[in-house]
Amino acid sequence: xxxxDIGWWGVPIAIIGGAIRVSTPFIFVSLGECLTERSGRxxxxxxxxLVFGAMAGYAVxxxxxxxxxxVAAAALAGMMFGLLHGWLCSLPKVNDxxxxxxxxxxxxxxxxxxxxxxxxxVAPDLPAIPLGxxxxxxxxxxxxxxxxxxxxxxxxxxxxxxxFKATRIGLIVRVVGDSTDAARxxxxxxxxxxxxxxxxxxxLAGIGGAYLSLYYPGSWNEGISSGQGLMAVALVIFARWNxxxxxxxxxxxxxxxxxxxxxxxxGVSEGYYLFFAAPYVLTLGLLVATSxxxxxxxxxxxELSITK
Amino acid sequence: MRRSEAVALPLLALxxxxxxxxxxxxxxxxxxxxFYGYVYQAGFGSAFSWENTLSRAAPLLxxxxxxxxxxxxxxxxxxxxxxxxxxxxxxxxxxxxxPGLGLGGIALMAVAGALTGxxxxxxxxxxxxxxxxxxxxxxxxxxxxxIALMNHFVESVFRDPASxxxxxxxxxxxxxxxxxxxxxxxxxxxGIGLVACxxxxxxxxxxxxxxxxxIVGGNVRAAQIQGLPTGRLILGFTALAGxxxxxxxxxxVSAVHGSANGSLAAGxxxxxILIAFLARHNALAIIPVAVLLAGFxxxxxxxxxxLDLPDATMLVLQGLVFVAILVSExxxxxxxxxxxxxxxxx
Numbered sequence: 001x002x003x004x005d006i007g008w009w010g011v012p013i014a015i016i017g018g019a020i021r022v023s024t025p026f027i028f029v030s031l032g033e034c035l036t037e038r039s040g041r042x043x044x045x046x047x048x049x050l051v052f053g054a055m056a057g058y059a060v061x062x063x064x065x066x067x068x069x070x071v072a073a074a075a076l077a078g079m080m081f082g083l084l085h086g087w088l089c090s091l092p093k094v095n096d097x098x099x100x101x102x103x104x105x106x107x108x109x110x111x112x113x114x115x116x117x118x119x120x121x122v123a124p125d126l127p128a129i130p131l132g133x134x135x136x137x138x139x140x141x142x143x144x145x146x147x148x149x150x151x152x153x154x155x156x157x158x159x160x161x162x163x164f165k166a167t168r169i170g171l172i173v174r175v176v177g178d179s180t181d182a183a184r185x186x187x188x189x190x191x192x193x194x195x196x197x198x199x200x201x202x203x204l205a206g207i208g209g210a211y212l213s214l215y216y217p218g219s220w221n222e223g224i225s226s227g228q229g230l231m232a233v234a235l236v237i238f239a240r241w242n243x244x245x246x247x248x249x250x251x252x253x254x255x256x257x258x259x260x261x262x263x264x265x266x267g268v269s270e271g272y273y274l275f276f277a278a279p280y281v282l283t284l285g286l287l288v289a290t291s292x293x294x295x296x297x298x299x300x301x302x303e304l305s306i307t308k
Numbered sequence: 309m310r311r312s313e314a315v316a317l318p319l320l321a322l323x324x325x326x327x328x329x330x331x332x333x334x335x336x337x338x339x340x341x342x343f344y345g346y347v348y349q350a351g352f353g354s355a356f357s358w359e360n361t362l363s364r365a366a367p368l369l370x371x372x373x374x375x376x377x378x379x380x381x382x383x384x385x386x387x388x389x390x391x392x393x394x395x396x397x398x399x400x401x402x403x404x405x406x407p408g409l410g411l412g413g414i415a416l417m418a419v420a421g422a423l424t425g426x427x428x429x430x431x432x433x434x435x436x437x438x439x440x441x442x443x444x445x446x447x448x449x450x451x452x453x454x455i456a457l458m459n460h461f462v463e464s465v466f467r468d469p470a471s472x473x474x475x476x477x478x479x480x481x482x483x484x485x486x487x488x489x490x491x492x493x494x495x496x497x498x499g500i501g502l503v504a505c506x507x508x509x510x511x512x513x514x515x516x517x518x519x520x521x522x523i524v525g526g527n528v529r530a531a532q533i534q535g536l537p538t539g540r541l542i543l544g545f546t547a548l549a550g551x552x553x554x555x556x557x558x559x560x561v562s563a564v565h566g567s568a569n570g571s572l573a574a575g576x577x578x579x580x581i582l583i584a585f586l587a588r589h590n591a592l593a594i595i596p597v598a599v600l601l602a603g604f605x606x607x608x609x610x611x612x613x614x615l616d617l618p619d620a621t622m623l624v625l626q627g628l629v630f631v632a633i634l635v636s637e638x639x640x641x642x643x644x645x646x647x648x649x650x651x652x653x654x
Contacts, residue, residue: 287439
C-alpha cells in the first residue's frame with residue numbers, strides 16, 4: 001500500500017471489494033434456503049449448518065491439503081444436516097421452525113466440539129481470480145481479487161432461476177411448495193420432495209461455510225459466523241424467493257457487512273462496534289419495510305409456515 | 309391422564325436425549341457413566357454444588373420465561389439473549405449513575421433492566437403486529453444488534469477508564485450487589501426468578517388476560533372474531549416476557565459481575581429456549597427444568613477437565629435433548645396408556 005494515497009476513495013473501493021468477498025456465503029446460504037422454501041419448508045437451522053460446514057471444510061482441507069476436498073466435505077456435511085432436518089419435519093406434528101432452532105444450536109455445538117483442535121493449524125486457502133490486473137491502484141486490485149466460489153455462486157443463481165422456470169424438477173418443487181394437496185393429486189410425494197430440497201439447501205449452506213473458513217476470513221474459530229446463516233433466511237424473504245434477486249440482495253448485504261472494516265481502514269474507529277450491527281439493522285429494516293400485516297407477501301410459496 | 313402424558317413425554321424425551329448423548333460419548337471412547345457421575349457430583353452431589361446450581365438457575369428461569377410466555381400466544385421468540393445483555397447494561401449504568409440509595413438503588417436497577425428488556429422484546433411484538441414481521445427471525449436479529457450495542461456501550465460510551473483488561477461499566481457499590489438469601493449461599497436472583505415463574509403461571513393460567521392470550525395462541529382468527537384485542541395482547545405479553553429477560557441481565561450484573569461487561573452474553577438466552585420447550589411453555593414446569601439444566605452447566609467445568617472434553621460438550625448435549633423433545637411431539641396422543649377412554653377395548 002505504498003503507492004497512491006487515495007484517501008476517502010478507499011471507502012467505496014473497499015466496500016465493493018468487501019461486498020464481493022463478504023457476499024459469497026450469503027449467496028450460497030440464501031440460494032439453499034430459497035430452494036428449501038420454494039418446496040414449502042423453512043430451515044432456520046442453516047446458521048448451524050454454515051458453522052459446521054466451515055469447521056468440516058477446514059478440517060478436511062487441513063488433513064488432505066486440498067481446499068476443494070474441504071468444500072466437498074462441507075457440502076456433504078451440510079447435506080446430512082439437511083436430511084436430518086427434512087426427516088424430522090416429515091414426522092407428523094413436528095414444527096419446522098422449532099426443528100430449525102434445535103439444529104441451529106446442535107450444529108454450532110457440534111462444530112465447536114469437533115473444531116477445537118483446528119483453531120491453531122493453518123489449512124490451504126481457496127484460489128482467487130485476479131480480475132484487477134488492469135489497474136495500478138493496489139486497493140482496487142485487491143478489491144477485484146474474486147474467489148472462484150463467488151463466480152460459481154453467481155452462475156448458480158441464474159441456473160436455479162432457470163431451473164424453477166423451465167425444468168421439470170423446478171416445477172415439481174414449486175408445486176409442492178404452493179400446495180401439498182395439488183402435489184398429492186399429481187402423484188408427487190411432498191415429504192420426499194421437501195426432504196431432498198432441504199438436503200440440497202443444506203449442502204449449499206455447507207459450501208457457504210467452507211468459503212468462510214477457507215477464503216474469507218480464511219481461518220476456523222468459534223466466532224466465524226455471526227448470524228450470516230440467519231440473515232440469509234431473512235434475505236430470501238426480501239428477495240421474494242427469486243434466486244437472481246438473492247444474488248443482488250447478497251451483494252447488498254455484503255456491502256453493509258464491509259462498511260465497518262472499510263471505514264476502519266481509513267482511520268474511522270468511532271462507533272466501530274455499531275458498524276458491525278449494520279447488516280442486522282439493514283436486514284431488520286428491509287423486513288419491516290417489505291412485510292405487510294394484512295396480506296400475504298407476494299411470491300411466497302403457499303405452504304410456507306412463516307408467511308401463512 | 310392427559311396431564312400425565314404432558315409430564316411423561318418430555319421426561320421420556322429428556323432421557324432419550326441423555327441416552328443419545330451417552331452413545332455419542334461411547335463413540336468417542338469416553339464413559340457415559342463417568343460423565344453423568346461427574347454431573348451429579350458437581351451439580352447436585354453436595355450442599356455446595358446445589359448452591360452453585362441454584363445460583364446459575366436464576367437467570368435461566370427468567371430467560372426461559374422470555375420464550376415460554378410469547379409461546380402461549382403462538383409466537384416463537386428466541387432472541388431473549390438480546391434483552392438480557394441490554395437489560396444488564398441498563399441496570400449497570402443506572403446503578404453506577406445513582407449511588408447511595410440503598411435498597412432503592414437495587415429497585416431502580418431492576419426497573420431499568422426490566423424496562424429495557426420490555427422495550428426490546430416488545431419491539432419484536434410491535435413489528436409482528438404492525439408489520440407482520442416473523443418474530444423468530446426479527447428477535448434473533450435483534451439479539452445480534454443488542455450484542456453489538458452492548459459492546460459499543462461497554463467499550464466506549466459507558467466504559468470505566470479503570471477497566472483495562474476487561475472493558476466494563478463503572479463498578480457497582482457494595483450496597484447495590486444482590487445479597488444471598490437467608491440460610492444459603494445463593495443470591496436473591498433465585499428468589500426473583502421463582503417469583504417471576506409463579507406470577508407468570510398465575511397470569512397465564514388463572515387470569516382473563518392469560519386466557520385471552522391462550523386463545524390468541526390457539527387460533528388468532530377465532531380470537532379476533534371474539535373481539536379480543538389481539539394486537540394489544542401480543543404487545544403486552546411480549547413486553548412482559550422481555551422484562552423478565554432484562555431482569556435476568558440485572559441479576560447477573562448485580563449479583564455476579566458487579567458491573568456490565570461482555571460476560572453478559574453467556575448464552576443464557578439460548579439455554580432458555582431449550583428449557584421453555586422442555587417445560588412445554590408451562591411457567592411452573594420451568595422451575596425443575598431450569599434447575600436441572602443449571603446443574604449441567606454448573607458441572608461442565610469439572611466434567612471437561614476430568615474427561616478431557618471441549619467446552620462445547622454441553623452445547624452438544626443440549627442440542628441432542630432439543631431434537632429429542634421435538635421428536636416426542638409426534639408421539640402426543642399415540643399412547644393408549646394416556647387415553648383411559650380407549651382402555652375398555654384393550
